[in-house]
Amino acid sequence: MKGDHYVLLPSGVLAFGDGLREQNVDERVKSWQENITNIAFFLILAGSRTAEIEGISAAGSTPVSRRYTAVADAELLLRGPLFPNRWPLPPLPAGVSPALISYVASRFLKIKPTVISAGLLQSPPFNHVSLESPEIGPARCLSSGNAMEITRVKLLLDGGFKIGKKLKKSLLVTECVPGGTSTAFAVLSGLGINVNGLISGSYRNPPTELKKKLVNQGLKAANLKKNPSSVALMAAVGDPFQPIAVGLLLGAIESGQDVLLGGGCQMLAVLSLALNEIEPESRSEFVGKILIGTTSWLVDETLSSAKNRNSFIHLMDHVASHFKVNLLGLASGYRFNESNQKVLRDYEIGYVKEGVGAGALSLLAQIKGLTQKEMVERCDVEVGNLFKSKNEKTCHGI
Template identity: 55%
Template structure:
């Protein structure tokens, strides 16, 4: 749908944003990609920040394919039949079949149960803040003015209309289950990640949810599905890590000076009677040499592909913010040089 996301300048380019971001995260900015990064209205893919931070703390990312229209041309974890593709538009009230939701929940739960080390969970879901809003509203959380997006001015009215249409079309009960909500207005990542969080209760491994409202929504779904005792245990295992740009954004028209993500997390704490721990990295780009990075300071892009959580992890591991920022500038140099070479000698994207 046009205008729903800035993770790609057009609806067509957003079909391969996730693959392009994953390729950058895995291979870095100097790599000649099979799927080049789609053009953005402003800024640069947050996967650049994620790659810099992952390199700094020597993390080797794993990429999982869920809900893609094309398969990645590189090694990846495979969680469902590739023919299923993306979910349907949430306005239909039938985003996924109940069978697909259960299969993804079960796959995620098995993955979470088998964890043997702490996990950083990240995502790239163009339009994912809209499905997040829909699910939270379905859970009874009044989040309409608290969910941001990748655009400098998120399309709040469009998001609200889609959510209203979807929830009306779904004809859900007054207190729908998490599974029913996912099938009606959710997305494949939410289903898998919710199962993963529930499964982590068995493995007892710490989870860094690298993101903002989408990760808060996944946590809300998991809290909805477990017992009161398990809710508190899960929140002790989970840390939400995000960027300073998202953590400082105020969307509410009411004049509140508290950041919208902070307001959202407070609503979830009250709704589920839990305490949620969230931190933001101090990474900023006011002094960057590159306009695409300085665009983050204007409100473009803000977060994605685990950028905030991974930068936070690098910061907690002792890297200075100046060093991380400089590394991002250097990575931009490499990315621009790679793009120049691609333009001089273009090749077709991967089939």
Template identity: 30%
Template sequence: MRVILAAGTTETALIDGISAAGAAPELMAQTPSADVEILEYGRPTVSPVTPVSPTGCPTPAAVTRAVRDVVDFDLTIVDAGLARPTGSPTVDLEVPAGTDVREPTAVADAAAIFERAREFGASLPDEALLLGETVPGGTTTALGVLTALGEPAGVSSSLPDNPLERKERVVETALEASNLEPGACGAEPLAAIRAVGDPVQPTIAGIAAGALESGTDVTLGGGTQMVAIAAVLRHAGVDEPLSLATTSFVADDPSADLEAACDRLDCELTVTDPGFDGREHVSMQRYCAGEAKEGVGMGGVLSLVPDGEMSAVRDRFEAVCARLGIDENGVDPESGSDAAGDGTDAAAGADGGP
């Protein structure tokens, strides 16, 4: 199994109250780059930000890295619009960062990105792919695309209480700026991304389309952001079998309504509970309390863990947390780590910032 992580940024994340994946805008732009470094090396290397909330909830990249330590899957990072450099090797598909969705155009070259990604996906020799993402503000852009497609819109959040009304107001403003009504892009899914999406979306959708067309099994690893990708694929006429693998944290979120969405989009749904409720470590407790929930392929890679090995994943997660400056009681003030924000979107790749 090859895991492909698409990492990118959108100026949508800078909207007040949308995401706090960085304590300041210059740090927020770094968080996807830090995510991929954590996944590759176990800690940030070039990036000056460590995506950890002050409550001790780390980016889902920490969980995905812990699974990698146990399962040892192949990994490819795709630059899907990174605003800052990363120390991790990446595949460059010439994807620029995304614009604020309240502008008339959010992803100007969505169709071209999709085609380049499609060629890349079709070229891969793997029998199976698991696709993940990290992009601050990603559930807001997911809501935008789902609304433009005319799909019933429900998205999760990295907050215990999902500020869905705030997201809906942003999407309403975004559609007005693009002169679109809800459902106007049902026959043109890439137009939905162009108007109110982010650059990670055409990248993942293109890779998935190319891989499916070449006979590769594809699993979308994530939550409601991946539901938007599945909707784009179905509206684009891609009817091959498709799977979505997520965490119990998202599946238990009533605002996500994943089971109904997967039924509607003909996606096989896999839900994995990492068993964090059996440990006292603060990071696991914060996930159980509803922070972060998903992102950076977390739910997808958790589904790869063999029976009896989840305890080893929890052990490795504690070790990754220690490298990120989090002990069992919280963020270590002596670690020198820069927290990602104020907890609104504690982790760049979390399936959700408000």
């Protein structure tokens, strides 16, 4: 890797961030390695009308297809590519759903998530937890400055907190929220953190100017007071995933658990929203139990305006500096250069990059001993199964 400070660990996982200076990384990695089969693993699915803006997201090639991305990805993670899924994976401009990587890794680890659903247009055809009436539907577009009612945000936050507080084991949080990098951009900006040119997305070249325009519209329309509360900010320009994840995080830390936030800028937004609600003198201790877990593709990315610095690490540094804490991240070291499947090699040229916990689950698999060669071989097989399943459905007129 080029650019910023990072360390290649013996397992092949990359560690990065200012937390390297003060935390015993080997010890923390060993703790996760020893407890992998005994973690509370959550996948949060959520919907926002922000995803229906043309050109905002590649998590589905069309605004309509992005309405069912979350359910389709969750089905793939839970059941694998050969299961006759109720919701088809949406067409992508390139690459393949990161849920396939998550499926391979979670199968190796022998763990499955508890799914929490909020703001979807479909009722998921698998066991899931609802913290609100499913009829409420997606959040409004962030550009409205009125994405959700305050009462809704508080309900979701409280629901997440109650689950987190009851935990007796380490927490892994993952998500699938089409348009979620845009709402992350919005809440981070609303907190006064400079994120311009540092927010990624599922496109090879994320539509930064479009996101910036929507965020500016939303924050202007919201007319928030100076130093807004996290609840007010999420209600103005957020999505339903955020309050659930913030609640889970706050509850888990209160119950003394270690936390792995599986994702990119969306998880930095969640961490920032949580830190915003904590007394400044408690923040360093709070982040001492938290790791960000993502993919090497996201950590490698240098967006054009980021002056040749690794954008995600740079963004994490901005968050750390804003709250005067040292954050620690881990990235899976797997690469797909040697893959036989083009849709996997697409990851190496900047498509998709992260999602559905692909980074966190694959780094846990790497820590647990799944080699680079085995990971690529397993992913190649499952892509083959995915194509086989699609072809069979086509042949049967589905």
